[in-house]
Amino acid sequence: MERIRASLLFLVTVMSNHAASTPAALKLTPLNATHRGLAAKMVDFGGWDMPVNYGSQIEEHHAVRRGCGLFDVSHMLPLDIKGSNVRAFLKRLVANNVDKLQVSGKALYSCMLNEAGGVIDDLIIYFMDESWFRLVVNAGSAEKDLAWMEKMNADWGMGLTLTPRRDLAMIAIQGPNATQALNQALPGVDSITANLKPFNAAAMGEMFIARTGYTGEDGFEVMVLAKSAPFFWQALMEAGGQPIGLGARDTLRLEAGMNLYGQDMDETTSPLESGLAWTVDMKAERDFVGRAALEKSEITKQLVGLVLLDKGVLRGHQKVLTKNGDGEITSGSFSPTMEKSIALARIPLGIAPGQEVEVEIRDKKLRAKVVKYPFVRSGKVLIEI
């Protein structure tokens, strides 16, 4: 569990412990030397040595909303599933229905649930052809995901081949100028970017270009062979892309109202109480893992957005007091775009947008307004306070 309030002493100790050198135990992306060359502040992010910022997190945040930002997301794991029954496997494995994927390159966001209906991970599934689907899973969940999928593959006698693609690097190019930057960095790619709709991908040899992201802006997530990644990154920077660390990645996704696995949902929470009901497809007669538990479950909570009305900063795990009982902030931070503190919070049902709640911050109870998220999309604030 992330520690939210640390003394400066604690924070300084933790953060500078590997500022000077990279402990051998940390995993490195193919862009590690690139980040260090750019004087990034590196942190241990779930066992990966990753850039948290390259200077000012707030400036990086604005660069994505206003121009073009580059993110190294190579810690996430692309996973190819191949064989004759991939679609049938995924229809049982995940909560969303891959039958929504009928055109090659189309992507689907889904949760993978355990039998109790808790979220093992959230992931993106790309349909390439009937014998090849590509998944992208979270870095911190990759090993358990793979073990779970291999177990299901065996238990159900599917005989599929699951191949983790650690030979690939992934760079996200996000912001209103993302298309222009990608076109300039990769001559000839404009024939693909011109026709690629949101949540679709195209493969060109080992290069894989998806119009997806985690910022609420237009943009791409591009996979390339690991050895090519530093050159590609350099070309993107020359085309106007600005390096963005994990710090701004978090505030961007929070403003965009996108869940973060391990904070907004985990194995103990239901997707139906995590703002993810839209990703759980119960319409079709389909026996997916976790479905029976979800059908039996009683939903008592909801994920809502909060905007702090008083001065302070909302953070994960702060207690939310409502007239229907207590809830908890799952993700909270300062929104650079709104210049207010915002949060996602799991609170009792029956509290509607527009209503006020209180949040316990240290020894104070501060006022916050419940809002419907996302907070920001395509550079525009969607919330009126």
Add this chain to the structure above:
Amino acid sequence: MNIPADLKYTPSHEWVRVEADGTLTVGITHHAQDLLGDMVFIENPAAGRALKKGEECAVVESVKAASDVYAPVAGEVIAANGDVESSPEAINKDAYSAWMFKLKPANAADVAELMDAAAYQKLVESEAH
């Protein structure tokens, strides 16, 4: 490393300036703000509050994290910097001019227990390895 020689320091990364009248001006060090990143919220102790040495008395919050600030010595708060509360980023720009609060020490001699610049520099270096 930006560690002015004329200031005193604590192991918890506060800086302390001993003024001519014996009062203390307190802030957080350049090193601390560098690790915290962009500051967005400061909560200072109210004037008149009596503090014990090491007591949690203020909070600095960056986009990234919240951190407690501790009283360097026992004493009474005589002023809080409202300017830094309304512009927390001032700490990122110059941590040593963006003071947080002023303290009248209970015992003037306690100041001698604070670290000097050389000792604080050693502490920062030891934490980096």
